[in-house]
Amino acid sequence: MPIQTAATPALLVDRTKLEANIRSMAERLDALKVPLRPHLKTCKNIEIARMTLAGQPGGITVSTMAEAAYFAGHGLEDILYAVGIAPGKLEACARMMDQGVELTLILDNPDTARSAVEAAGALDRNFSFLLEVDSDGQRAGFVPDDPALVETARMLEQGGCTVAGVMTHAGGSYACRNTEAIAQMAETERATVVAAAAALREAGFEAPVTSIGSTPTATFARNLSGVSEVRAGVYLFQDLVMAGLGVCQPEDIALSVLTEVIGHRRAQGEVLVDAGWMALSRDRGTANQDTDQGYGLVCTAAGEILEDTIVRATNQEHGIVANRDGEPLDVREFPVGRRLRILPNHACATAGQFSHYQVVNRGRDMPEVLERCGGW
Ligand SMILES: Cc1ncc(COP(=O)(O)O)c(C=O)c1O
Structure with a gap:
């Protein structure tokens, strides 16, 4: 898997x-x-x-x-x-x-x-x-x-x-x-x-x-x-912007970025992951919607949405995971090495950061890795 x-x-x-x-x-x-x-x-x-x-x-x-x-x-x-x-x-x-x-x-x-x-x-x-x-x-x-x-x-x-x-x-x-x-x-x-x-x-x-x-x-x-x-x-793929518009539910989003916890900001109750804007893109398409999803909505590795847990901020290769309302997260639930998935704001922009996909729930008819054509 x-x-x-x-x-x-x-x-x-x-x-x-x-x-x-x-x-x-x-x-x-x-x-x-x-x-x-x-x-x-x-x-x-x-x-x-x-x-x-x-x-x-x-x-x-x-x-x-x-x-x-x-x-x-x-x-x-x-x-x-x-x-x-x-x-x-x-x-x-x-x-x-x-x-x-x-x-x-x-x-x-x-x-x-x-x-x-x-x-x-x-x-x-x-x-x-x-x-x-x-x-x-x-x-x-x-x-x-x-x-x-x-x-x-x-x-x-x-x-x-x-x-x-x-x-x-x-x-x-x-x-x-x-x-x-x-x-x-x-x-x-x-x-x-x-x-x-x-x-x-x-x-x-x-x-x-x-x-x-x-x-x-x-x-x-x-x-x-x-x-x-x-x-x-x-x-x-659908994405969080589409979910914000009522086009789909967040559960319908087929695309996500798999990431791993690499550390903590304990004083702030925040978690560092290895997906920054190079992986998620800088798209902030939900910023003007009723629910601002930051740089993406966080899920468990299996894809279950962690309500109100978002990527609040990004550097090039770091994502900072936080509670949407600013309340500290219980960082013990996010040990170093835990895998998470991030749902994207804009699927085209996030997918554009990668050269290939890994397929989950694949059938026999589909390879585990799918290529993406890049460039112009
Ligand atoms: C010319 C044109 N047609 C169709 C589309 C598809 O729109 P959507 O991605 O919302 O389905 C786009 C998206 O940017 C577009 O630029």
Whole structure:
């Protein structure tokens, strides 16, 4: 069992919880009659990718060229690279397309479109694009009724590229205060792509793809009519930010960091462990939620949550475990050498600190160690 033997800190994935999370999102989207194009930036692993794709059309979403190359190398060739394309990456995209990858890119401005048209001419390639639209005012995207959306689509098509449709990501759902607000944001996300696609279709584009997705909006959407696919990622593992939003319970979180007690701050009633921010990440996504989980919620080695015991502070390789309310812990319960597990604030950020997972509750079909692709 990796819990006893893995060198700490180690990244653990609980297969039973992972499977339950995958099943519950697949059932939700089935009920809403929309397929999943899972965002694999969360898992960065082929075995987990294949689990998420069971019963789905097979298209995937990635956030780095390294993920695109890794998954294409494992035979997943319908890839949406869902970060606004940097013109400097177009040559690498063309090389990937030469190897048979069906790559779709995104952009949200005429300047990038101009560079794409130039590169399409110089490289003699037809790049396929989704135009990104802004549904939450948080990051990127055309405003749906901005005439620049249709003008940019025209520039792309006249320049030998394809406009496959539109996409948006309601990342603002992470800041919602209740599930009703998330449901409303899901409706805004849906209405935004439907309106943008309608504008393109009125101008003569087919624009078959209307792509949306974040885990909170996918979880609480009531109606996804007009949406052609949902990109969700963090639902695979879930995390404390999702638990704080009501998307899951802390018990559903499939990812944890295994750590060992290395000492005590007896005067303060605090415990030192060998998982600092290099293992847990610096993500403090629960800081503005009703329950601040510090750098993570502490569990026994077997995964039972120790209520109100959190990683209060971190240095690079040290974590300081404390009571949430500041009352001293009984440090005798945490002898040096005791193993603990820490549930992450943000699964993508914590997993990003590791090169592989150790699987707990694994079945015969799954190896004990799963790789993660890294880099960009
Ligand atoms: C463009 C895009 N699509 C989909 C997602 C998936 O969102 P989540 O991890 O909440 O499922 C993300 C996450 O950052 C994203 O950036």
